[in-house]
Amino acid sequence: MTILQFCNGSLSPTSPLGNTISRNLINCFRVQKSALDVLAALSEKKDCDTLIGSLFDVLLAYLQSPNTSPTVLKKTFQATSKWLVHLQELSSSNSQWQQTEKILEGVFVVLQKRLCSPCWEVRDSSLEFLTAMVKCLRDQKEFRQCLLSSEVLRLTENLLEDPESYVRASAVTGVGHLALITCFAPESPVIGNQYNKESIVAKLQEILSTDSEGFPRRAVISIFTKWLREGCTGRLEDTEQFVSRVIQTVEHDLDWEVRLGGLELVEVFCSQTICQLAQCPYAPVSSSVTSSTPQNELLQVFCRAKLFGFLFGSLCDCDKPVGQRACDVLVGLRGHFYPMSTLESPQEIEDSPAGRGIAWLQRTLRQGSLAQNFPTDGGEGVDFQDPESMMLALGAIDLLELHDELNKSSDHVEESPQSLLQDILATVGTIEDNEVDCY
Structure with missing residues (x-):
């Protein structure tokens, strides 16, 4: 702490040696970054909280100072978030609520200023700091009160339209985590129509479909997946529609990481839906009950959400990680519907109404990324929204062979x-x- 005070000129030397030290340390950002790293590490040590009031005075001085460089500011934010978590632990054990509230108020005043900085690196670091705080402190009453009484929510939402794509991406992540407090929490406070669930979802979906840069779109799909994991999307019918809208946007995205994120969303949706509808999601299902009501209902949900067209189309993606992930999801689904890992006989496929289409699908998938304009709208006799056809496809197509092919390195050629x-x-x-x- 003393070294940091020397570095920003807030400590007046009282000796010749002090003057020499001060001259060498003033505005030395390498020393500042190292000292802040040490401070952050000390937050995890026991018996390092005797000077906690003075420590936050030093951190706030760095956060407030216009002379703090963007890289040092980022380190200050990181140290502050770690000490705020530590402070929460102390407050719950020592009843230091008044001190906590005062420190949080000071932090939010600084944060509001930094979110409006002309320097995009500072805006970006501020949003990352806000997200880190929300992750760790969203259940703390004092934190929520300080957050909701500040202008941080409005400023963060404004940054969704920032000219810098890195900032837009961080704003998406921040808004997504803030929504867990403002929209999705059971006791969500009423703070204005602009923060309702529909409004936030619509804004993020617009970014997913229209933003010209990949970073914000990746952030949106990541937030949507987090919401889905935490059960924020409501009833199964609502979730089904939500997932369907997202993947219809994502499947045409030019950024392979966005498409990969869409597959992760689908994987989470499949897992959660199986848990909700299947009688016992972890028990093997014998082939004699594959036509039971839960299985049919599962297939209908997946078909209505247009999952299969997206998954089979992704197997032919020109970016190998996308094809690999799609294959993993399909292998998992087949393991649920065909637990004995037996393929349908070729004769049964040929005799079925959808047999010709399934045979075409097998040939197309063997072409992999060479398959052009993969049709997901029922072309070539394949109806990706027909449960019976998709059940047949899962049982007929050798997904394990495709899996091995996709996992081969390029030097096998x-x-x-x-x-x-x-x-x-x-x-x-x-x-x-x-x-x-x-x-």
């Missing part, structure tokens, strides 16, 4: 030094200088 050199040349270009460097 040609493993040789020449192949490696060709890959390098293809990456850097074929101008003469590069060719010489390569060899």
Whole structure:
């Protein structure tokens, strides 16, 4: 703490040695960052809280100072969030509520100012700090009171339209976590129509479908998945519609990480729906009961949500991680509907009404990413929204073989030094200088 005070000039030296130290340390951001790292680490140690009031005075001085560089400010935010968590633990045991409330008020005053900074790195760090606080302190009454009485909610929502994509992404994450307090908590306070659930969901869905940068769209799909995990999307019918809307947006996204996030959302939805509708989600289901009501109902839910078109289409994605994740989800679903891991006989497939379409689907999936314009709207006789057809597809298509194929590394095609050199040349270009460097 003394070193940090020397660095920002708040400690006046009283000796020649002090003057020398002060001259060397003033505005030395490397020392400041190291000292803040140590302070953050000390929050996890026992018996390091005797000077906690003075410690927050130092941290707040750094948060308030216009001379604090963006990188030092980020470290200050990180140390402050760790000590706020520690302070919460102390308050619950020592009844230091008054001190906690005063410190939180000071933090929120500074945060409001920093969220309006002209420097985008500062706005970004401020949003990350806010998200970290919400994650750790959202159940604390004093924290919620200080948050709701400040302008932080409005300022965070305004940053959804920030010109910098990193800031928009952090704002999406912040708004998503704040919604757990303002919209989804059982005792959600009434704080105005602009913070209702429908409004927040609509804003994030708009970002997912219209933002020109990948970072904010990735943040949206990540937040939607978090909401789904925490059961924030309501009844099964509402969740079904929510997931369906999201994946219809995501499947056309040019960013493979967004498409991958959509598959994670689908995986969570499938797992939760099976738990809700199946009689015993962890017990094996014999083939004799695969036509039982829960199984049919599951298939109908998945088909109405248009999951299968998205999953089978993703198997042919040009980005391998997307195909691998889709295959994992389909293998998991097949394990539920066909627990004995037996494929349908070719004759049964051929004799079924959907047999021709399923046979086409098998041939298309073997082409992988070479399959062009994969139809998810019932083309070639495949109805991805028909439960019986999808049950047949899960039992007929050798997903394990596809899984092995997708997990092969690229060198299985040609493993040789020449192949490696060709890959390098293809990456850097074929101008003469590069060719010489390569060899």
